[in-house]
Amino acid sequence: MLITMIETDKIENTAFIKKSIGYLESRGFTNIKADVTDCEIPKSYIRKNTGDKVTPDIVAMKNGRKYFFEISLKSDKPKLLKSKWLFLDTLSRMNSNRFRIITTKGHFKFTDTMLEDINLTNKTPIKI
Numbered sequence: 587m588l589i590t591m592i593e594t595d596k597i598e599n600t601a602f603i604k605k606s607i608g609y610l611e612s613r614g615f616t617n618i619k620a621d622v623t624d625c626e627i628p629k630s631y632i633r634k635n636t637g638d639k640v641t642p643d644i645v646a647m648k649n650g651r652k653y654f655f656e657i658s659l660k661s662d663k664p665k666l667l668k669s670k671w672l673f674l675d676t677l678s679r680m681n682s683n684r685f686r687i688i689t690t691k692g693h694f695k696f697t698d699t700m701l702e703d704i705n706l707t708n709k710t711p712i713k714i
Contacts (some may be wrong), residue, residue: 599659602714606644606657606688609714610690615653631677640673644688648665654678658689658697658711675706687711 671677
């Protein structure tokens, strides 16, 4: 099973991912990799217990530190999204990296509810 952005969501939200990349570039991030067709795809991770393949939406570097970015838009499968966020948060803490969530107008409540459900209330979403 592949846990990237759910395929139908991915097609609809490609424009928002590109907008997010522009935002990150303006904030000084470099070596940006994104899970869209015309960008270099970030490294995928395989969960040993389930064999699921997890790919972050955006990976970027700033001041020598790696940042994982996830796009938070309303989804029909929030359970997959929650497990992906928990995995990437754990992975980033293990390697002294950073994990951030990017959202936009109309999706703040969904994002906050998701973060509360998985006890990641210390994460403040980046609002674009």
